[in-house]
Amino acid sequence: MRASSARPIAFVAFGVALLLAGSWWGLAKAPGEVFMGDVQRIMYVHVPTAWNAMLALTFAFVCALCFLFTNAWKWDNRLEAGMEMGVVLSLLLCMQGSIWAKPTWGVWWDWDPRLTTTAVMVFAFGGILALRAFVDDPVKRAVWSSVACIVAFVDVPIVYFSVKWWNSLHQAQSTPQTVSSAFHLPLRINAFGILFLWVGLVGLRARVAALRRRGEMAPPLTQKQSATGRAPITGGAV
Amino acid sequence: MNALFAAFRKDLLLQWRGRTQMVAIFAFGAAALLLFSFAIGPDSSALREHAAGFLWLGLLLASTLSLAESFECEMEEQALEGLLLLPASTRALYYGKAIANWAQLALLGMALVPVMVVLYDAGTLRLFSLLVVILLGTAGLSAPGTLYAAMTSQTRARQTLLPLLLFPLVVPVLLAAVKATSLVILGDPMEQYRPWITLLGAFAVIHWSIGGLLFGRVVED
Amino acid sequence: MIAVAAAGVCRRYGRRWALADVSFEVPAGALVMVTGRNGSGKSTLLRVLATAIRPDLGTVRILGHDVRAERDLVRRKIGLLGHRTHLYEPLTALENLAVVARFLGADPGRSALLRQLEEVGLGDRGDDPVQTFSAGMRQRLALASVLLQRPEVVLLDEPYGHLDAAGFLLVDGLLQRLRAQGATVLMATHLMARGRKLCDLGLVLDAGRLVFAGAAAQLPVPQGADAMGFAEGA
Numbered sequence: 062m063r064a065s066s067a068r069p070i071a072f073v074a075f076g077v078a079l080l081l082a083g084s085w086w087g088l089a090k091a092p093g094e095v096f097m098g099d100v101q102r103i104m105y106v107h108v109p110t111a112w113n114a115m116l117a118l119t120f121a122f123v124c125a126l127c128f129l130f131t132n133a134w135k136w137d138n139r140l141e142a143g144m145e146m147g148v149v150l151s152l153l154l155c156m157q158g159s160i161w162a163k164p165t166w167g168v169w170w171d172w173d174p175r176l177t178t179t180a181v182m183v184f185a186f187g188g189i190l191a192l193r194a195f196v197d198d199p200v201k202r203a204v205w206s207s208v209a210c211i212v213a214f215v216d217v218p219i220v221y222f223s224v225k226w227w228n229s230l231h232q233a234q235s236t237p238q239t240v241s242s243a244f245h246l247p248l249r250i251n252a253f254g255i256l257f258l259w260v261g262l263v264g265l266r267a268r269v270a271a272l273r274r275r276g277e278m279a280p281p282l283t284q285k286q287s288a289t290g291r292a293p294i295t296g297g298a299v
Numbered sequence: 300m301n302a303l304f305a306a307f308r309k310d311l312l313l314q315w316r317g318r319t320q321m322v323a324i325f326a327f328g329a330a331a332l333l334l335f336s337f338a339i340g341p342d343s344s345a346l347r348e349h350a351a352g353f354l355w356l357g358l359l360l361a362s363t364l365s366l367a368e369s370f371e372c373e374m375e376e377q378a379l380e381g382l383l384l385l386p387a388s389t390r391a392l393y394y395g396k397a398i399a400n401w402a403q404l405a406l407l408g409m410a411l412v413p414v415m416v417v418l419y420d421a422g423t424l425r426l427f428s429l430l431v432v433i434l435l436g437t438a439g440l441s442a443p444g445t446l447y448a449a450m451t452s453q454t455r456a457r458q459t460l461l462p463l464l465l466f467p468l469v470v471p472v473l474l475a476a477v478k479a480t481s482l483v484i485l486g487d488p489m490e491q492y493r494p495w496i497t498l499l500g501a502f503a504v505i506h507w508s509i510g511g512l513l514f515g516r517v518v519e520d
Numbered sequence: 521m522i523a524v525a526a527a528g529v530c531r532r533y534g535r536r537w538a539l540a541d542v543s544f545e546v547p548a549g550a551l552v553m554v555t556g557r558n559g560s561g562k563s564t565l566l567r568v569l570a571t572a573i574r575p576d577l578g579t580v581r582i583l584g585h586d587v588r589a590e591r592d593l594v595r596r597k598i599g600l601l602g603h604r605t606h607l608y609e610p611l612t613a614l615e616n617l618a619v620v621a622r623f624l625g626a627d628p629g630r631s632a633l634l635r636q637l638e639e640v641g642l643g644d645r646g647d648d649p650v651q652t653f654s655a656g657m658r659q660r661l662a663l664a665s666v667l668l669q670r671p672e673v674v675l676l677d678e679p680y681g682h683l684d685a686a687g688f689l690l691v692d693g694l695l696q697r698l699r700a701q702g703a704t705v706l707m708a709t710h711l712m713a714r715g716r717k718l719c720d721l722g723l724v725l726d727a728g729r730l731v732f733a734g735a736a737a738q739l740p741v742p743q744g745a746d747a748m749g750f751a752e753g754a
Binding site for chain 2: 129181182184185188189191192195196200201204205207208209211212213215216219220222223224226227
């Protein structure tokens with residue numbers, strides 16, 4: 062039953078290696094961007110983080126659906142890990158966005174629709190993690206966080222569109238969407254780097270969740286412990 | 300259908316019995332609106348410009364009280380479980396409660412409008428348009444609010460968990476309702492009212508559907 | 521015909537097994553006493569049979585229907601008087617019964633519900649809100665609510681608790697009437713003497729395990745019960 066941690070750790074190691082390679086390329090080798098200069102280099106982590114944050118939360122959503130349909134504990138383990146990963150990546154995304162916005166626009170936050178949606182997601186999924194902390198019964202905890210995860214995830218596109226319309230009435234500031242082709246390779250390397258990194262971490266974290274739950278729930282009844290046979294309708298003690 | 304009607308009737312009766320609490324919640328909302336005006340200062344034009352935002356923030360804060368209270372009587376003696384064992388369909392129980400909560404929030408919203416008009420000089424003659432915004436906005440608050448209130452009323456930190464879970468979710472409602480209300484109060488030269496109303500409607504439709512589907516898992520073992 | 525068939529039922533609460541491998545069969549029409557010390561799993565067992573909670577392991581069949589697969593069907597046939605009264609405190613006694621009646625599909629008039637209240641001795645308190653009721657009165661109202669459902673399998677968790685002497689006789693009378701109607705009754709109680717007199721069968725739980733299943737007359741008397749008055753009288 063105890064699978065080896067070798068594979069997740071290998072994932073993490075591979076991911077870190079890719080990330081180092083891609084970042085070196087992006088920071089040292091690739092040319093600076095014409096208009097924004099070196100500040101733009103944050104895109105080499107920012108864009109991959111954005112892709113992966115969304116991927117992690119989508120993974121959590123799928124785990125939530127799987128849990129509600131199968132009631133298998135492994136999906137709850139993965140849900141907990143996936144949501145934590147998604148929240149961490151989203152938080153990183155917001156921080157990267159601030160780091161980019163300050164030298165560029167002079168403000169720490171620029172209400173860019175994607176970044177604002179990410180901030181809302183941090184609160185939404187962070188709230189679900191808080192919910193998990195306040196529910197003692199493991200079954201209820203798993204069911205409720207799956208339900209909340211589904212509702213929150215379905216809400217994400219609505220939040221995005223509403224913020225986009227809301228913001229478009231004000232200014233046209235937004236983080237650049239297109240990156241010219243010279244920069245694609247380091248971007249992709251970093252994207253896969255972060256992907257392997259978080260998949261590996263989720264694998265390890267899911268295992269931790271499983272072990273924690275084993276400590277919470279009663280151990281399975283052994284054969285010796287259980288009573289034998291069916292009690293007769295009439296007659297003495299079993 | 301009968302079950303839905305039975306559920307709605309029960310929830311309406313419970314709300315009627317608890318109407319003094321409703322008055323207290325309205326007072327809370329009105330007090331919030333007053334505090335917002337102190338936060339901005341006596342600048343009448345700024346107050347009028349942001350009146351819509353204050354109204355909906357006040358309504359949102361008051362809604363957490365109202366939604367939490369709607370499940371108090373269900374959980375104190377496990378009355379909801381008693382109904383589930385009859386058996387009563389979880390869908391009927393959800394929609395009955397959600398519709399009753401919607402009615403209560405809409406009434407709360409409409410009651411806060413005169414407070415807004417007086418405090419922020421934010422009157423308008425387009426009452427029907429305002430009513431539509433309030434109805435759709437509160438519908439958007441009620442559906443996820445009822446689902447989450449059912450959940451959090453069974454936990455320990457119910458006071459903090461409900462707003463924590465609900466607020467990020469209803470950001471679209473807040474944005475759209477504030478925008479639409481602002482247009483009603485301040486004028487709508489570019490005809491932007493309709494898309495915001497559509498957004499509110501879409502949000503409501505989506506969340507009323509998934510709420511009904513998921514409520515059963517939240518209240519059953 | 522077997523009314524209740526439990527096989528290997530297990531249910532856990534946190535680190536404990538509240539029910540561990542409980543198996544028994546109850547024939548239709550029987551009046552069964554479920555007893556055991558505090559915390560032995562009596563309430564949990566009744567709640568599992570009532571489909572309020574699901575068994576973690578094992579199966580339960582009520583009147584031939586599986587509680588997991590045919591839950592709504594089972595619920596139509598059972599009635600539970602639990603530890604919590606399932607009442608709405610702000611509503612009156614009559615209103616509480618009316619809510620139940622409407623969900624059952626009927627809409628009986630005030631007089632029919634009043635009769636139901638009179639049966640449990642609350643005929644003059646129909647219009648009082650439940651929050652003004654004492655514990656014993658709430659119990660009587662909860663009993664009326666269960667009877668309104670006309671269940672074929674009745675699950676009573678400490679029906680005599682909170683009741684006065686008149687209430688005790690009331691419950692005795694109701695049990696006889698239910699038996700006459702052919703209903704199967706499982707009743708959790710500490711009143712050993714009464715149970716032995718009234719019931720056909722007995723189930724004894726200890727720390728979640730079934731340690732006795734047989735005729736009520738043969739129920740073992742717990743140590744020191746005589747001294748505390750639980751064995752006789754009460």
